[in-house]
Amino acid sequence: MSFRFSLTFVLLATFACTLFAPAHAAEDPPNVVLIMVDDMGWSDLGCYGGEIETPHLDRLATEGIRFTQFYNCAKCETSRAALISGRYAPEVGIAKLQNCRTIAQRMRDAGYTTLMTGKWHLSGNPVDFGFDRYFGHLSGATNFFHGDNTFRLDDKPFEVPREGFYTTDADTDYAIEFLEEADDDRPVFLYIAYNAPHYPLHVPQEDFEKYRGRYRDGWDHLREQRLARVRQLGLLPEPFALPPRPEDVPAWDSLTDDQRDTQELMMAAYAGMIDRVDQNIGRLREALEKQGRFENTLFLFLSDNGACPFQRTKQKTLENQLMPWDPESYWTYDKGWAHACNTPFREYKRNQHEGGICTPLIAHWPAGISRPGRITSQPGQIVDLLATCIDVAGVDREDARAEAPLRGQSLKPIFEGQQRTPHDAIYFTFYGTHNALRVGDWKLVNIDRGPWELYNLAEDRTELHDRAGTDPERLQELRTRFEAMRDEIGTGRSGRRSKKSN
Incomplete structure (x- = not known):
């Protein structure tokens, strides 16, 4: 091999590595900031087709x-x-968090300072499960x-100020304070569990007024607008169809003026x-x-x-028309x-159809993600x-x-632009009542212990064409796999604390 050819080969290889590598190579373990919001729909963010301003x-x-096929467990606690x-x-x-070593314990073992703010909604206190610092509420809402x-600062009761306090802002305030106090020589793992936008729909007046009036055309119009943006952004492959409005949801035009005004207030x-x-994430x-x-933070x-279907607005709020910035309101x-x-997508929080379990997932890491700006359809789960x-x-x-x-x-292979070996199967259950199993592109799902449905998500991502009747062999195969995983994993029903959903 000639020197000129060798030099050309080396230069080309170097160029290729530079082209496809992250902008900054990660030399040290990255900081990790993991943010989870509460009861947010799949298309609420601007980058997922929504009209809400999330710059x-x-x-x-x-x-x-x-990520367009990343899954949660359809419920706050699970x-x-x-x-x-x-x-x-x-x-x-x-x-109870039994039979496990938590994410905080594992990251602390790796030399990380472990921090948390926000909603816990599990047994005990985060500092009992590996977090060095904690601010937030132990309750589900x-x-x-x-x-x-239930507000705590570390393991001590925290008295919430009666004026000038807003939970979303406070979660960020303490996260920033904890970061400033952290040892510069140690990487940081920070978990922020914002309670927003879970009810009660409490919002500062200036943020409410920004959206008041934007939803007067109603939910039918909003769905069409979002569908167009989802398609424009290329978030789902064509063709896919929009599920019809559920029978128990009235047409927007059928509502009275007063009903439309009240509904529009809720959405604003x-x-x-x-x-x-989003403002707090900017901070x-x-x-x-x-x-x-x-630069070296994942x-x-x-x-x-997914979005929550439970109407629990309190009568006092309706009778007195308390506005959402009034602490006594409950919308x-x-x-x-x-x-x-x-x-x-179809269905909602607690259901195992895509509307209940599919979440936006944004991953950002300047020092560790190749070809930024990508959209990936590789499936993953929480x-x-x-x-x-622990991989990064x-x-x-x-x-x-x-x-x-x-x-x-680990999702790290996806960050690096590779095709990850997929899960053999992904198991879903809401205390044994709403269930699903995903194997490859096929999904088995039911509602409230009803008949099993079968969908090919590669062809029918919005779950409109039930194949249970036309593919009985595959239906039985997935049912057998689901039952085996249910026997191994359980449904969690015996550990359920309350019938009321949070």
């Missing part, structure tokens, strides 16, 4: 990766258990302005809450940049379940808006987050102190 998340998405444990929620007793008696409050989360990014941590952003929205927020974090931290996934193996698989 900071949109920027993270265009500089990182968007998603948190899976995220914290890296295992299916029934295996760890849901809130709270008054955003006045808090509740919800949109303002998401906008406020967090700015703080990380000032601290010199940002950001992960997702929701714990929620219901299926009409939830169906629009989950565009283009159990993968622990495996991902350089930790062996096997831990002799763990009582059972992890279920998740």
